[in-house]
Amino acid sequence: MTLRFGTDGVRGEALTVLTTEYVSSLARAAAEVLGGDMWLIGRDPRESGPALEAAVVDGLIGAGVSPLLLGVVPTPALAWMSAQMAVPAVMITASHNPWHDNGVKVFAQGGLKLTDDVEAAIEAAMHDEIAPAVDSQVADTPTAIATEHEWREGYTAHLVGADGSLKGLRIVLDCANGATSQVAPAVFRALGADVVVIHDAPTGRNINDECGATNTASLAGAVIAHKAELGLAFDGDGDRVIAVDHRGHAVDGDRMIALAALQLRDEGTLRHNAVVVTVMSNLGFHKAMAAANIEVVTVAVGDRYVLEALAAGQFSLGGEQSGHIIYRDLATTGDGVLAGLRLAHFVHSSGRTLAELADEVMATYPQVLINVKVRVRHPQVATELADEIAAADAALGGEGRVLVRASGTEPLIRVMVEANTQEAAQTVADELAATVLRRFG
Numbered sequence: 135m136t137l138r139f140g141t142d143g144v145r146g147e148a149l150t151v152l153t154t155e156y157v158s159s160l161a162r163a164a165a166e167v168l169g170g171d172m173w174l175i176g177r178d179p180r181e182s183g184p185a186l187e188a189a190v191v192d193g194l195i196g197a198g199v200s201p202l203l204l205g206v207v208p209t210p211a212l213a214w215m216s217a218q219m220a221v222p223a224v225m226i227t228a229s230h231n232p233w234h235d236n237g238v239k240v241f242a243q244g245g246l247k248l249t250d251d252v253e254a255a256i257e258a259a260m261h262d263e264i265a266p267a268v269d270s271q272v273a274d275t276p277t278a279i280a281t282e283h284e285w286r287e288g289y290t291a292h293l294v295g296a297d298g299s300l301k302g303l304r305i306v307l308d309c310a311n312g313a314t315s316q317v318a319p320a321v322f323r324a325l326g327a328d329v330v331v332i333h334d335a336p337t338g339r340n341i342n343d344e345c346g347a348t349n350t351a352s353l354a355g356a357v358i359a360h361k362a363e364l365g366l367a368f369d370g371d372g373d374r375v376i377a378v379d380h381r382g383h384a385v386d387g388d389r390m391i392a393l394a395a396l397q398l399r400d401e402g403t404l405r406h407n408a409v410v411v412t413v414m415s416n417l418g419f420h421k422a423m424a425a426a427n428i429e430v431v432t433v434a435v436g437d438r439y440v441l442e443a444l445a446a447g448q449f450s451l452g453g454e455q456s457g458h459i460i461y462r463d464l465a466t467t468g469d470g471v472l473a474g475l476r477l478a479h480f481v482h483s484s485g486r487t488l489a490e491l492a493d494e495v496m497a498t499y500p501q502v503l504i505n506v507k508v509r510v511r512h513p514q515v516a517t518e519l520a521d522e523i524a525a526a527d528a529a530l531g532g533e534g535r536v537l538v539r540a541s542g543t544e545p546l547i548r549v550m551v552e553a554n555t556q557e558a559a560q561t562v563a564d565e566l567a568a569t570v571l572r573r574f575g
Contacts, residue, residue, distance in 0.1 A: 310346025
């Protein structure tokens with residue numbers, strides 16, 4: 135077994151690194167650890183999806199589980215169905231990665247992300263055995279296939295019921311040629327928005343291709359060309375969103391979370407007057423929340439850590455700079471369509487532009503992020519470089535922040551520096567990156 139759980143499931147190059155044998159073994163181990171008589175299976179529209187879906191079916195049947203196939207479905211819709219039916223689920227997706235990658239996300243009963251302990255138990259259950267044989271007693275376990283309306287109608291009604299009218303608001307949706315291509319436009323149109331849709335024709339190979347939440351250039355152009363009030367870019371599986379204002383300027387997750395915190399506070403639903411974010415959130419976000427007297431709870435990178443903190447503290451809002459935004463009273467995971475709806479409603483009801491709201495809510499400190507490729511992963515890199523990190527912090531004189539961490543999925547060390555000027559951030563980041571390369575490269 136060469137792959138391990140990262141910050142959001144298991145990912146790798148489809149059918150070569152992430153093989154059907156591995157996926158089958160993973161599915162069987164997950165079923166053995168989590169139990170359940172029925173599991174849901176969903177996937178995004180990548181070319182490798184059907185082959186990996188069949189591997190998941192084989193693994194689940196091998197564990198005596200009846201699979202229910204939802205086909206192409208957004209990750210948050212699958213999680214919602216998992217919560218509604220109180221059954222575990224498997225999502226086959228590599229999220230924002232290119233088409234040739236794929237991955238597996240596992241949800242416990244109720245649409246909940248797995249804890250570290252449960253992931254470790256699944257990895258232990260796999261041992262080093264790949265593709266265990268299917269027992270003859272369970273070889274005829276039935277596989278059911280759900281029609282699209284069986285999940286889409288309920289999920290659409292859930293989203294439409296979560297917000298008010300968007301009548302008269304022109305919005306451009308970039309569906310990343312991914313899993314939201316059908317459902318996202320339907321939801322916004324149901325609320326009365328004037329919707330323009332781009333990148334909504336999946337071929338299996340064009341998912342996230344110069345579009346979606348990781349590349350908003352074409353969305354910015356479309357917003358300007360169609361004179362829209364705002365645009366929303368989803369990623370391939372629909373669990374994150376980045377906005378674009380009427381000028382074509384991107385509005386990242388930090389700003390969206392800051393606006394959401396103010397929105398919920400004004401509505402009286404920001405429980406404990408707190409918001410949960412990761413260590414990657416900009417220093418400007420922290421200063422903005424302090425000015426608004428909203429507490430910030432900070433956790434490690436990964437939306438599952440945000441979810442754990444939300445549950446532990448009974449908070450209602452959290453997310454990541456990358457666009458994972460979680461309304462815990464409405465969803466069990468990040469939901470790009472839901473977060474986009476809430477933002478659009480805030481803009482519509484305020485009578486102001488997204489540009490005005492986003493510019494006012496916080497100032498962004500210049501941030502430099504350098505990924506340093508290393509020979510092997512170093513999960514304790516922050517401890518190993520404690521002296522160097524402390525010196526970098528001191529060099530910023532209290533007007534910035536330094537973060538050095540190992541990637542959760544790749545042999546990379548990420549060096550992030552924020553400062554009050556771009557030049558200062560770049561200088562400190564370059565020096566730290568050079569140190570990382572000398573020590574671990």
